[in-house]
Amino acid sequence: MLLRALLPLAGLFAQMAAAADKKVFAHYIVGLTSGQTRDQWQLDISQAKASGIDGFALNVGAQDSYNSAQLPLAYDVASANGFSVFLSFDMAASSWSADQISSYINQYKGYGSQFKLNGLPVVSTFEGPSQSGIWPGVRSATGGIFFIPDWASLGAQGVGAQSSLIDGAFNWGAWPDANQYTMSTGNDVAYKSVLNGKPYMMGVSPYFYTDLPQYNKNWYSSSDSLWFDRWKQVLDIKPEYVEIITWNDFGESSYINAPVSAQIVSGAQSYVNGFDHTAFRFVLPYFINAYKTGNSNVNPPSQGAVVWYRTTPASVCSNGGTVWGQGGSASAASGTKDVVNIIALTNSATNINIKIGSGDAGQSVSATSTVGKASFYQVPINGRTGAVTVTVNGKSTTGPSISNSCPSTGHVNFNSVSFQV
Template sequence: MELFSKIKSRMHAGKPSMSSSVLHSAANSDRKVFAHYMVGITYGQTQAQWGHDVNTAKEAGIDGFALNIGPSDHYTDIQLQQAYTAAEKAGNFVLFLSFDMAAGEWPVSRVVSLINHFKESSAQMTVHGTPFVSTFEGPGWAENWFSVRMQTGGIFLVPDWSSLGPYGVGEKLDLIDGAFSWDAWPKPGQTRVASTEDLIYKHTLNGKKYMMGVSPYFYTKLPQWNKNWYCPSDSLWYDRWQQVLEIMPDFVEIITWNDYGESSYICDTVPAQVVEGADKYVSDYPHAAFRAVLPYLIAAYKAGSTQIDYLGEDTAIAWYRTTPAMAGEDGDTKCGQGGSESAAEGTKDVVSVMAITKGSTSVTVAIGGHEKVFRTKSQIPISYFEMPFDCNMTGLVTLEMNGKTTRGPWITNKCCDGQVNFNSVAIQV
């Protein structure tokens, strides 16, 4: 039985600020939700852009950014300072350093210097008074953390060593204070994401903190980095949050805020951040609508129970590809990293819909002249629906609920350069 069928909704009318009223029932929770922010694509970024990102994330109920940094970008220090300044100014928004160990070799002195420089910031995420620190990979660097702890006066280390798997991480518990899992997408051969590894992590960590990765989507096609795969994402945003509310990890990290190259972004698109090659599948493919459901989901997670008050208006989002999977060549895109089957075989031609409603209401999806009406149930405030389409069913996409209508990009049979774009667009009503 799905978790959301158990939710006892006590929703009321009105439209409060997402950053305060919606989250009131979870204000004292130790659970936090972060978003993974790629600092390496922020060359020349302004203070104003950092301020916009921080405030936009706050409005969605996100508590802070995990600042992913590499060892060689000369602009890292400038951008980190701007990020911390923006977070300090906004208030009630935290940051922590996430050292990308797959991007190059990190000198211990550099890691120590960065932690010490920012640890006194009012925006620094701390646990038990020590700065929270994470990584992307780096199990081979593990023994260096002893020295880092000594030279910084202590850290709270929650690395992502997903390459080891949960059992491998369990063999290094003396080095860490918790673990972060990057396992947020279906594996090759799977059509929906599983929570098996999350449960193993929680057991293996033996009481240490667990940070669970959650993502809305995945598609990458960057030949210069030998990256060309899609992970089934038709119901991913819904499925993964349902698993969060079942597992109730200590922390959640949304993967990602702004990784356009992997189509996992939920931010307002910033063209200057889009890496070369990704513009072909990111331009005109907004993902900001994924954030619309976050205030409710985060409030439920922080409360540790789905029995919470939600003071917002009914909302619905939809995400979909703008061409059928067989409308063009697959571009040799595989289904899953290391997968062998075509991405076209691992996805469905559907408009995916996630709705949050106070009671029973109708949600209408239309593609050209084809229309389908879904009905939410008063006992189930979070609903998920799919409207199939194919090469004979194209046209303008509309999403309607409670008298409000949003128009999305057309579904067509025309593919750029004859190849299918496996990224999605997201819209909200």
């Protein structure tokens, strides 16, 4: 009888241990923080922690003199809040030497907030496979690191060929490819295979749109259902770690908070200001708990929904040269639908009600896809204009208006607004 009673407890303890090992991070662009105050770090970290995020991957560029002021703030505030951070060296936008990297690691590895695995500081990158040969020297100069780079440009097989240099891998691929409306898990499966048991950090993102001619960047990756699709895929793939891309990259519209004016890169204001993404975080406590416990039927902390959509039709005027997906050639207008997208968290399946404009009587809509307690809804706009009102289980919220007028820029803004019900 005693053995029988202990077996379920053993299973519970094993599940708790597995959940404790899994972590969710958000990619934070330190290169946007010149002059940033401690209060802003406190706000970002407290909001991230409240959403269930375990830490920030701090993207740092070699050229930024203010790293010396901002990184101590980030590490110190994180330590005070029981939050984890680790360095992610941006090796696509800047040139790092082994000595520079080693110096940064040695300077910050002693902080209580430094994320460690096997007692070693975790270190990541954004790209940099052409400099792969520097890392043995970095390990030696720092007393050891746990290295989880993003070398996605090599592809999964190429990353696997570098197995002797790495302790795991981060896959930046979190968006559909050019000319693809949704993404599959084929690349994730390939990474898991080539890593042969080493930790896989899976990239997850809510959105992507950038229009920054000074950087030769002008594309939109299909994002109508991406936030739901990708979290559903996390529950299927069961990676050791998840990295949300991003917390604050406003210029690429992948952020999950309200725009911070001081962090918006020049030229992005026209498609970022007024386009709040805070509501994307509403579903995080549920999805993160489901991921960590391996149980999609955990009850959500609160019932409601996140709603996101573009505020103008995709073909209302010029696309501004925006193409469909990185490296694509088709118009971005072909890669999105004029729809309102919704993820509802409810303890039992339910229809939702949506109204667009004051003359709309509203329509009851059923889910197109469900995983656990999360259901996805997609409602065609069908030429309607005006404010969007969504009702879930008797609770209603009204979001920004949809217009048939061309934005003041003279071209479509492919970024989305969001709101929470």
